[in-house]
Amino acid sequence: MTDILNEIVARRRKDIESKTVPLAEWKAKHRERNDFRPFHKSLRQFMARPGVAAIIAEIKRGSPAKGLFAPDLDPTERAKAYEIGGAACLSVLTDPHYFFGSLDDLIAARNSCHLPVLQKDFIVTKYQVWEAAVHADAMLLIARCLEQQQLAELHGLATELGLDVLVEVFDEEDIEKIEPFHFPLIGINNRNLRTMDIDPERSNRMFTRFSSDQTVVAASGIKTRNDIENFMQRGIRAFLVGESLSTASADPTLWQHVYQLVVNVLKTFPVKICGVTSPETAIACIEAGAAIIGLVHYPPSPRHVDVAKIREILDAVSPFKKHGHEAALVVVDKLPNKEIVSCFDWIQPYGTIPHDVPLDPNQIIHVVKDFATFTHLLELPRTTEGGPLHALEMSKGILPGGNGAVWDWSIARPFCERYPTLIAGGITPENVADVIRLANPFGIDVSSGVESSPGVKDMDKVKRLIENVHKAIIFGDET
Numbered sequence: 001m002t003d004i005l006n007e008i009v010a011r012r013r014k015d016i017e018s019k020t021v022p023l024a025e026w027k028a029k030h031r032e033r034n035d036f037r038p039f040h041k042s043l044r045q046f047m048a049r050p051g052v053a054a055i056i057a058e059i060k061r062g063s064p065a066k067g068l069f070a071p072d073l074d075p076t077e078r079a080k081a082y083e084i085g086g087a088a089c090l091s092v093l094t095d096p097h098y099f100f101g102s103l104d105d106l107i108a109a110r111n112s113c114h115l116p117v118l119q120k121d122f123i124v125t126k127y128q129v130w131e132a133a134v135h136a137d138a139m140l141l142i143a144r145c146l147e148q149q150q151l152a153e154l155h156g157l158a159t160e161l162g163l164d165v166l167v168e169v170f171d172e173e174d175i176e177k178i179e180p181f182h183f184p185l186i187g188i189n190n191r192n193l194r195t196m197d198i199d200p201e202r203s204n205r206m207f208t209r210f211s212s213d214q215t216v217v218a219a220s221g222i223k224t225r226n227d228i229e230n231f232m233q234r235g236i237r238a239f240l241v242g243e244s245l246s247t248a249s250a251d252p253t254l255w256q257h258v259y260q261l262v263v264n265v266l267k268t269f270p271v272k273i274c275g276v277t278s279p280e281t282a283i284a285c286i287e288a289g290a291a292i293i294g295l296v297h298y299p300p301s302p303r304h305v306d307v308a309k310i311r312e313i314l315d316a317v318s319p320f321k322k323h324g325h326e327a328a329l330v331v332v333d334k335l336p337n338k339e340i341v342s343c344f345d346w347i348q349p350y351g352t353i354p355h356d357v358p359l360d361p362n363q364i365i366h367v368v369k370d371f372a373t374f375t376h377l378l379e380l381p382r383t384t385e386g387g388p389l390h391a392l393e394m395s396k397g398i399l400p401g402g403n404g405a406v407w408d409w410s411i412a413r414p415f416c417e418r419y420p421t422l423i424a425g426g427i428t429p430e431n432v433a434d435v436i437r438l439a440n441p442f443g444i445d446v447s448s449g450v451e452s453s454p455g456v457k458d459m460d461k462v463k464r465l466i467e468n469v470h471k472a473i474i475f476g477d478e479t
Contacts, residue, residue: 004064005122005142005144005145008064008095008097008098008122009122009124009145011097011098012095012121012122012124012128013124013125015096016125016127016128019127021131023127023130026127026130026131026133026134027130029134030130030133030134030161033133033134033162036137036162036163037114037115037116037117037137038116038137038164039089039116039117039118039137039138039164040138040164040184040185040215042054042088042089042115042116043056043088043089043185043215043217043238044215045088046088046237046238046262047215047237047238049474049476051263051264051267051268052086052262052263052268052473052474053228053232053237053238053239053261053262053263054088054089054237054238054239055086055087055088055089055238055239055241055258055261055262056087056088056089056090056091056118056217056238056239056240056241057082057085057087057089057090057091057241057245057258058090058091058092058093058120058240058241058242058243058245058246059073059075059078059079059090059091059092059093059101059105059109059246060073060091060093060099060101060242060243060246061073061093061099061100061101061105061246062098062099062100063098063099063243064098064099064196065196066243068100069243069246069247070246070247071100072250073246073250074250075092075105075106075108075109075112076108076109076111076112077112077250078109078245078246078250078254079108079109079110079112079113079115080112080113081250081254081255081258082113082115082245082255082258083113083114083115084255084258084471085254085255085256085257085258085259085262085470086258086259086262086263086470086471086474086475087115087258087262088115088238089115089116089117089118089137089138090109090110090113090115090116090117090118091117091118091120091240091242092105092106092109092110092117092118092119092120092136093105093120093121093242094106094119094120094121095120095121095122101121103131103135106119106135106136107135110135110136110137116137116138116164117136117137117138118136118137118138118139118140118164118166119132119135119136119138119139119140120140121139121140122142122145123139123140123141123142123154124145124146124150124154126153126154126157129154129157129158129161129163130161132158132163133158133161133162133163136163137163137164138163138164138165138166138185139158139163139164139165139166140165140166140168140187141154141155141158141165141166141167141168142168143167143168143169143170143174143177143178144168144169144170144173144174148177148180151167151177151178151181152181155167155181155183164185165183165185166185166186166187166217167183167185167186167187168186168187168188168189168219169186169187169188169189169206170188170189170192170202175206175209182211182214183214184213184214184215185214185215185217186210186214186215186216186217187216187217187218187219187240188202188203188206188207188216188217188218188219189202189219189220190202190203190218190219190220190221190222191219191220191221198220198221199221200221200222200227200230203216203218203219203231203236204230204231204234204236207234207235207236215238216236216238217236217238217239217240218231218236218238218239218240219239219240219242220240220242222239222240222241222244222261223241223244224244224260224261225260225261225263225264225265228261229264239261241261244257245257245258256289259470259474262474263470263473263474265289265291266291266323266324266325267291267324268473269436269442269443269444269469269473270291270292270422270442270443271289271290271291271292271443271444271446271465271466271469272290272291272292272293272294272328272422272443272444272445272446273285273290273292273293273294273446273447273450273457273462274293274294274296274303274328274330274424274445274446274447275294275296275301275303275447275448275451275455275457276293276294276295276303276305276313276457277303277305277309277455277456277457278309278312278313279312279313279315279316279317280316281457281459282313282316282317283316283317283320284457284459284462285457285459285462286317286320286325288459288462288463288466289463289466289467289469289470290325290462290466291324291325291326291443292325292326292327292328292345292346292443293313293317293325293326293327293328294327294328294329294330294348294445294447295310295313295327295328295329295330296330297310297329297330297331297335297336298330298331298332298350301455302454302455303447303454303455307336307337307340310329310336310340311340313327314327314343314344321345326345326346327343327344327345327346328344328345328346328347328348328365329341329344329346329347329348330348330349330350331347331348331349331350332349332350332351333349333350333351333352335347335349335356335357338356338358341357341358341359342358342359344359344363345363346359346363346364346365346389347359347363347364347365348364348365348367348391349364349367350367361388362388362389364388364389365388365389365390365391365422366388366389366390366391367390367391367393368390368391368392368393368394368415369393369394370394371394374392374394374415377390377415377418377419378414378415378418382418387418387419387420388419388420389419389420389421389422389442390415390419390420390421390422391421391422391424391445392412392415392416392421392422392423392424392441393424393425393445394407394411394412394425405425405426406425406426406431407425407426409423409434409435409438409439410438410439412438412439412441413438413439413440416439416440416441416442417440420442421439421441421442421443422441422442422443422444422445423435423439423441423443423444423445424444424445424446424447426449427444427445427446427449427465428446428449428450428461428465429449429450429461429464429465429467429468430468432444432446432465432468432469432472433468433469433471433472436469436472436473437472437476444469446465449461449465450462450465
């Protein structure tokens with residue numbers, strides 16, 4: 001064991017020796033318990049969802065490396081936000097001396113949500129296992145802290161008592177120690193507990209040492225979705241995220257920090273907010289989670305923006321484009337000048353598609369507004385690729401877009417399975433989950449459903465719609 005681990009474990013052993021609650025009392029309380037939540041099963045369920053990362057969101061007040069960094073952390077509010085954001089499970093630090101946690105933090109967090117909870121501590125005695133089995137759903141065993149026989153005994157006892165066990169490894173020595181037991185749930189710590197340095201590639205290198213029936217969790221140094229996608233490309237689908245979440249501002253958007261780790265917000269299910277008419281609204285929609293903003297250049301529309309206003313809006317959103325946000329130009333029959341068009345990521349033409357569009361053909365969103373075209377496209381021979389992006393708007397309005405008309409979204413499902421498709425028409429915050437469930441589209445395209453009046457976006461509606469999209473994507477029929 002390294003010096004810091006020796007120090008921590010020695011301190012925890014002293015704590016156990018001074019415990020006033022007799023072991024018999026924990027055993028009696030355990031016999032009365034019937035509310036275990038399936039920690040490992042929850043991770044596996046999230047891992048099975050395309051594009052979704054299984055996040056163990058941690059409640060952590062501090063660390064030996066950085067001291068107390070979240071003194072005002074409220075475990076109750078944070079657990080609620082983590083659950084809303086789509087975390088698969090919680091982890092709560094309960095070591096009081098080096099991580100400034102407590103069993104009270106774990107109890108408060110678990111009582112305020114429905115997520116399975118991991119007790120993260122330096123567990124080296126059977127007494128601690130019994131204590132965890134009264135309050136938690138899973139516990140951590142650090143291979144480096146235990147002799148091989150000890151590890152096997154504590155793991156066996158925990159499993160017998162109904163706990164899932166995350167076994168943490170750091171190097172080849174740890175892997176050799178646990179190899180005979182083929183433990184089902186493994187955590188790979190990217191942090192060197194001797195130097196406190198982080199090597200993000202450690203999990204990627206060690207992942208191949210485990211078989212497909214073992215669940216591997218990468219931990220330490222994970223802050224962004226880009227970090228997560230680096231691991232997911234190698235096959236890792238579960239992650240423990242601590243400091244970056246525990247230090248995130250405890251404001252009403254905290255849940256978004258979690259959600260942005262769980263899915264690639266812009267690619268997994270893009271939300272296009274169309275009919276944006278001002279720079280302020282464009283920025284607000286992007287900050288609320290919209291992947292694409294749509295600008296309508298068509299004078300008869302109440303959402304029309306002229307060339308000067310288009311420039312203003314594009315200038316305002318340009319800083320967001322490097323993060324993957326996009327802009328689409330909606331036109332009818334003719335284009336504004338080519339210079340303006342070339343500034344867009346997408347063009348969504350109604351009527352005749354101009355031949356001189358200064359964009360790649362794959363940047364054209366093909367609009368389908370009638371059943372004849374819908375049927376024709378479904379009858380075409382299948383290709384190996386999904387084809388261009390389509391906007392499906394089965395309405396009869398005279399203006400471009402879905403015209404706010406609700407239609408039978410279930411008929412779109414075979415089309416959405418054939419082509420990448422944005423669904424439009426009659427979508428609101430209240431029914432967007434039904435759209436996703438019935439049509440299973442690539443994304444959605446919304447305008448009037450998030451407005452207070454034609455051309456005026458209601459940001460409360462925009463935020464509620466995007467939040468409901470997030471919930472539907474992560475939880476599906478469980479919502």
